[in-house]
Amino acid sequence: MNPNTLLSADGDLAGKHIVLGLTGGIACYKSAELCRLLIKQGATVQVVMTEAAAQFITTTTMQALSGRPVYGSQWDAREPNTMPHINLSREADAILIAPCSADFMARLVQGRSDELLSLLCLARPIATAPLLIAPAMNREMWVHPATQRNMAQLAEDGATLLGVGNGPQACGEIGDGRMLEPAEMVEDLIAFFRPKSLAGQRLLVTAGPTYEAIDPVRGITNLSSGKMGFAIARAAREAGADVTLVAGPVALATPRGVNRIDVKSAQNMLAAVVQHAQAATLFVATAAVADWRPAQAAEQKIKKDGSGATPQLQFVENTDILATVAQSARALSGALYCVGFAAESQDLLANAQAKRARKGVPLLVGNIGPATFGKDENALLLVDALSATELPHASKLSLARQLVAEIAKRLHTSP
Template identity: 40%
Template sequence: MNDKKRVLLAVSGGIAAFKAAALTSRLVQADYEVKVMMTKNALNFVGEVTFQALSRNPVYTDTFIEPDPEKIAHIDVADWADVVFIAPASADLIARLANGMADDMVSTTIMASTAPAYIAPAMNVHMYANPAVQRNMQQLEQDGYQFVEPDEGYLACGYTGKGRMAEPEDLHAMIDHHFTRAAHPEWNGKRVLVTAGPTQEVIDPVRFLSNRSSGKMGFALAAEAAARGAAVTLVAGPVTLATPHGVNRIDVQSAEEMYRAVMNRAEAMDVVIKAAAVSDYKPAEALTEKMKKSVDGEVLHMVRTVDILAELGSLEKKPVLVGFAAESENIEAYAREKLQKKNIDAVCANSVVAEGSGFQVDTNSLDLFFRNGQKAHIPLMSKSDAAKHILNHIPQLWKSRYDR
């Protein structure tokens, strides 16, 4: 049996139709099965052969073309879809759907489908702001359609503003999120805060103290939590990673900045996952001028930074707390000690000296330790897959808390 997830992509007339072609290619490469239907105006921008080649499926353009006499095409493809994605959605198509008009292949199929439907508008900035368009979108939202906000930027008409269709990678992420949320309903609406990356402690205007953390593990956790339907806040140290789709990102530099960002939000969260590698020490005083070389060397006086995880563990109204322990030896002993000392619910421990399981790599191997004495092992795999395994264990933590 073909168990691929099935996406029905509706393309209406607009220059953004070329992005729909890119989206089709991305989805097929990600092992989705894609069928494309196009309005007559869409054919003025991209030919159906393009979508046929990219999707490896026939393209639907006319309600009255019925290649199989045993089936009514627009009903058959409407029933086939797991999700309908309308991209780009022109003002005209939005208006016709909002008013129940079904007079071509695209509109009749969408009207006949019971699958969840997403709409990605694309149009001139003033057209998007037009009261009639806004009214039609509000009606469709009331009818159960979900909208993908257009981006702001340069538009094909020469204007700059809101109306540019979201990028194919963002639309792909939304489709991923749709199916991931369905598989993990327990995460829907959970408020999750994740910290990621290193911190930098200033020595002088030129130098700082830091560590080798890339932030990849924390970003993978934030991305997966958002995909499962959580409302995710990501507090990130200085890294060069793109913000995951659907994640609210807060950039910080120092341990003190991260402490304030986390503690100001912690009690409003259901879960805090502290994956950041926070500097343990900072210079006692940050110099305002560059430190000059000295023949005899310099002594740098250090003081401890605030222990964010311990502060979280001491909260009266604390969320589920998951910490990380990056160690080079005695991993289990140090992890269990951290679990008790910081008063947290779980620790994800890994070896920073094991091959493929440390900083600045795309893979990780971890052992998870829980307050109830349980232990779980995650073998070497990509950090994105490791994030899935870690999050799979977290619902038991909030469930056990509710049971107490």
């Protein structure tokens, strides 16, 4: 089956045509999965390989995955005008070189054009065909001054460098220089194309539950998965914000480009939020924070004694994180815009309106907790001083992007 018949009409890269360039390196094996994921997100992919790349992966493999003939020669007779470097670069919404070897980066810096891939990079219309580079090389090659110098020059010339991973390398050494994983590169490419409505903003977002210890093995928590907060962190990063994510105990991968701080209890979360709110311009309190905690956690496990007696627990109220930040000098002066979340079980509108007024925030986002905890979809209700707006049931990432756009609109129209 032609992979292009599997294109997702609503994928994040729907309608985008990507030229995927492969240069010589063992990381070419990742390019096969990268091609598949790009197509799964709705993109069409045209593969162009250097002669060295063909030593590591076959054109047959990449043609089967992309559903298109693979190009490797500037003299390719399949092009009626014998100008594949012009035709391929003019059709591209972006050119992604993955893997990009140290040698190929040097070729780009020098403007060399004696084979097809570097030639089409040189011939590309810079304004409409951006160049993204995913380096892949040995750790010593990566830190070499020549490589670092070439990367700086490529960035100055307008290329976007996606960075590298750290870990075991094919040569047996361990360190920086591995090509990013395919899913990471796809996330970066999606972010590259998203509108930068929060450029210059510094977002602080909380996510997930908190855990309040009863004894060393038991505690009080809730069903929040953290997925909504993590989606907001990703959407804000896509929109150009500098994002810090304070996460309760959840098993979720950190979104690309997001600074994550792991905490456990409500008190831990409060301390982290108060510290990082000093530099933030936007605070979104998505976490489901425990309202109470045991007044004193037992030092040892509380055991049954067979009498049927139950332990007597005393509780104290946790400090309200959202209200604390919303009443801070920076928030009251307008330097910090605060958004709250309300997870309710009934009477969503009334409870959300009351909570917004009580917390003193300009915008509160309500949802029905039992209907969304742990799931990948949600429905939101945006409540401000004047109105309530429904965001219908959709994926949490889709809702996060809508919420980010709404916040950006409010930031840009506020006095």
